[in-house]
Amino acid sequence: MPRGLINEEQIDERVVLLAQTTLGSNNQGSLGPTGESRQQIEDGQSYAVNEVSRAEYARLPSRLWVCIDGRLVAVEVHKAPEGYANPQTAGSMAITDLSVAYMMSEDRLPVSRGLALTTTTAISDDCLVMSHGGHDRADCAANKKQREALAYNVANIDIVAPVAWQLGEFLGIDSALRMSDVYDLIITGGHAAADDELWDVTPLDKVGVQESSGAYYVDLKGDHVEKVIRFDVSDMAFDEDQFVRDHLSEAGDVPIMAFNVSGGLLKAEYLRRAKLHDESVYQAAKMTMAAVLWNIGVAKLLVNRDMPVAIVGSSTAR
Numbered sequence: 001m002p003r004g005l006i007n008e009e010q011i012d013e014r015v016v017l018l019a020q021t022t023l024g025s026n027n028q029g030s031l032g033p034t035g036e037s038r039q040q041i042e043d044g045q046s047y048a049v050n051e052v053s054r055a056e057y058a059r060l061p062s063r064l065w066v067c068i069d070g071r072l073v074a075v076e077v078h079k080a081p082e083g084y085a086n087p088q089t090a091g092s093m094a095i096t097d098l099s100v101a102y103m104m105s106e107d108r109l110p111v112s113r114g115l116a117l118t119t120t121t122a123i124s125d126d127c128l129v130m131s132h133g134g135h136d137r138a139d140c141a142a143n144k145k146q147r148e149a150l151a152y153n154v155a156n157i158d159i160v161a162p163v164a165w166q167l168g169e170f171l172g173i174d175s176a177l178r179m180s181d182v183y184d185l186i187i188t189g190g191h192a193a194a195d196d197e198l199w200d201v202t203p204l205d206k207v208g209v210q211e212s213s214g215a216y217y218v219d220l221k222g223d224h225v226e227k228v229i230r231f232d233v234s235d236m237a238f239d240e241d242q243f244v245r246d247h248l249s250e251a252g253d254v255p256i257m258a259f260n261v262s263g264g265l266l267k268a269e270y271l272r273r274a275k276l277h278d279e280s281v282y283q284a285a286k287m288t289m290a291a292v293l294w295n296i297g298v299a300k301l302l303v304n305r306d307m308p309v310a311i312v313g314s315s316t317a318r
Contacts, residue, residue, distance in 0.1 A: 014055040014058070014314070014315045015053075015055050015057075015058035015232070015234050015236055015312050015313065015314060015315070016053060016055065016312065016313070016314075016315045017049065017050070017053035017310055017311070017312055018170065018233070018311045018312060018313045019170070019311040020049050020308055020309065020310055020311070021163075021166065021308075021309045021311060022307070022308065022309055023163055023229070023296060023299060023300055023303065023307065023309060024159040024160070024162070024163050025159055025305070026156055026159055026300070027300050027303050027304055027305050027307065028152070028300060028301045028302075029300075029301055029302035029303045029304060030303075030304055031224055031225075031226045031227075031302050031303050031304060031307065032226070032227060032303045032304035032305075032306050032307035032308075033045050033048065033227050033228075033304075033306045033307070033308070034304075034306070041306050044227060045227075045228075045306065045308040047256075048227040048228035048256055048258070048308060048310075049228055049308050049310040051228075051243075051247070051256065052228050052230040052238075052243070052258045052260070052310050052312070053230075053310050053312050057238055057239045057242060057243050058234065058236040058237070058238065058239075059080070059083060059084050059085035059236060059237050059238070059239050060083060060084050060085075060236065060237065061084065061085065061086070061087045061235070061236065061237035061262070061265055062080040062081075062084045062085065062086050062087070062128075062237070063126060063127060063128045064080065064086045064087075064128040064129075064130060064216070065086065065087050065088070065089060065092050065093035065096075065122075065127065065128065065129060065130065066086045066087070066088055066092055066130045066132070066218075067088065067089075067090065067091055067092050067130070067132055067140055067142060068088045068089065068090050068142070068259045068260055068261055068295065068298075068299075069132065069134075069140065069141075069220055069224075069259075070224065070225075070226045070240060070244065070257030070258050070259055070260070071134065071220040071221060071222050071223075071224065071244075071257065072220065072221055072222065072241055072244050072245075072254075073218050073219070073220055073221070073241070079241070080237075084237070085236075085237035085238055085239040085240070086130075086237060086240075087237045087262035087265040087266075087269075088237070088238065088240070088260045088261060088262050089261060089262060089266060089291060089294075089295060090142035090149075090261070090294060090295045090298040090299070091140055091142030091143050091146070091298070092129050092130050092131060092132070092210075092215070093118075093122050093127055093129050093269075094115060094118045094119040094122055094129045094131075094210050094213075094215060095115070095118075095142055095143060095146060095206070095210075096266075096291050096294055096295075097118035097121070097122060098111065098114050098115050098118045098146075099146060099149070099150065099189070099290070099291075099294040100287050100290040100291055100294065101114060101118065102114075102150060102188070102189050102192035102193075102198075103150070103185040103186070103188050103189035103192070103290040103293065103294070104185070104188065104286065104287065104290060105188070106188060106191060108192055108195070108198060109198075110197065110198050110199075110200045110201075111146075111198055111199055111200055111201050111206065111209075112200050112201045112205070112209060114198075115201075115206055115209045115210060115213075116209050116212075116213045119209070119210050119213035119214060119215050120213050120214060123213075123214045123215075125272075125273050125276055127269060127273070128216070129210065129214070129215040129216065130215060130216040130217070130218060131143075131206075131207050131210040131211060131215050131216070131217050131218075132217065132218050132219065132220055133207065133217070133218075133219050133220070134219055134220040134221065134222075136204075137204055137207050137219075138202070138203035138204040138206070138207055139220070140203070140207075141298060141301070141302055142298045143203045143206055143207070144203045145298060145301050147193050147199055148193075148301060149294065149297030149298045149300075149301055150189040150190060150192055150193035150294075150297060151190060151193035151194070152297050152300060152301060153186045153189060153190065153293055153296070153297040154186050154187055154189065154190025154193070155190075156300070157183065157186050157187070160186060160293065160296055160297065160300070161179065161182045161183055161186060163296055164182055164289060164292050164293050164296055165179060165182055167231060167233075167263065167292050167296075167311070168182075168288075168289055168292060170231075170233045170263075170311050170313065171233050171263055171264065171267050171288065171292075172267075173267060173285040173288050173289060176281060176282055176285035177282075177285050177286065177289060181286060181289065182289060182293070185286065185289060185290045185293055186293060189290075189293070189294075222254065224257065224302075225254055225255065225256065225257050226257045226258060226259050226302075226303070226307075227256045227257065227258070227307075228256075228258050228259070228307070228308050228309075228310055229258070229259045229260075229261070229299055229303070229307060229308070229309045229310070230258045230259065230260040230261070230309075230310050230312060231261050231263050231309055231310070231311050231312070232260065232261065232262050232263055232264055232265075232312050232313065233263050233264045233311065233312070233313035233314075234264045234312065234313045234314045235264050235265060235268060235314075236264075236265075237262055237265065238258070238260040238262070240258070240260060243257075243258065244257060259299060259302075259303075261292075261295045263292065264313065266288055266291045266292070267284075267288045270284045270285075270287040270288045270291070271284040271288075274287070
């Protein structure tokens with residue numbers, strides 16, 4: 001088996017739609033279903049949710065974590081082998097890990113040093129990392145809006161916390177946590193966002209920090225047309241590229257993309273790495289919840305009020 005792939009056999013359970021929900025109120029962005037009438041919007045929501053829930057897009061995960069960005073790569077590099085797909089989290093794993101660290105502790109490194117550490121640590125733990133650009137080298141919203149997302153969560157804590165708890169229930173981490181843990185993570189992340197001394201490099205610099213620390217880099221092409229958030233609680237990855245290619249119009253336009261968050265794989269990854277570093281299951285659950293909060297914060301800055309969330313998982317979880 002090629003290096004960077006999880007050594008496991010193909011599982012039999014199909015990935016199916018478990019539930020449809022929303023991110024709650026006060027979304028700040030423009031991406032999502034649109035239409036001239038309420039019926040058109042609702043039809044678009046239903047179509048998007050059903051399409052991303054199709055079992056044919058579930059693949060075994062590679063070890064290369066990429067961003068939730070729904071666009072295609074500009075060149076065919078760093079592609080997962082046939083039958084596999086790359087797991088996804090906002091900004092890829094190094095930026096997610098830094099945001100998690102900022103939510104977990106008041107003892108923080110500035111971004112320049114912290115991002116270098118999270119990149120090298122992830123790679124040493126056999127978790128590969130990708131940074132990306134698009135229209136420019138820093139064209140990753142999670143990269144550019146990292147501080148803003150942490151600040152958003154604390155300013156909207158009564159909206160964000162229940163959404164995160166609901167997603168945590170689907171992941172099964174609620175049994176290890178209390179709601180007070182969720183609030184503590186959000187508040188601690190807000191303290192990081194408010195600390196000017198932490199934010200010592202630009203988004204473009206952050207791309208360079210990751211590359212010089214061993215991360216891959218890739219450009220994505222086109223504009224964002226994400227119509228749904230796909231929150232996956234299974235141990236499978238989403239074949240984003242195949243999904244986009246299957247939905248190309250005859251004119252070559254892409255009418256639908258998805259923001260995919262590999263929630264189940266984040267849970268598995270933090271538990272695996274916690275064991276490597278002699279950390280507890282409770283610590284792994286808190287880190288997973290922090291990663292969920294991080295992805296919510298980024299998403300709420302990008303999507304409109306009509307963006308649906310499709311929670312997908314193994315058919316055995318129904």
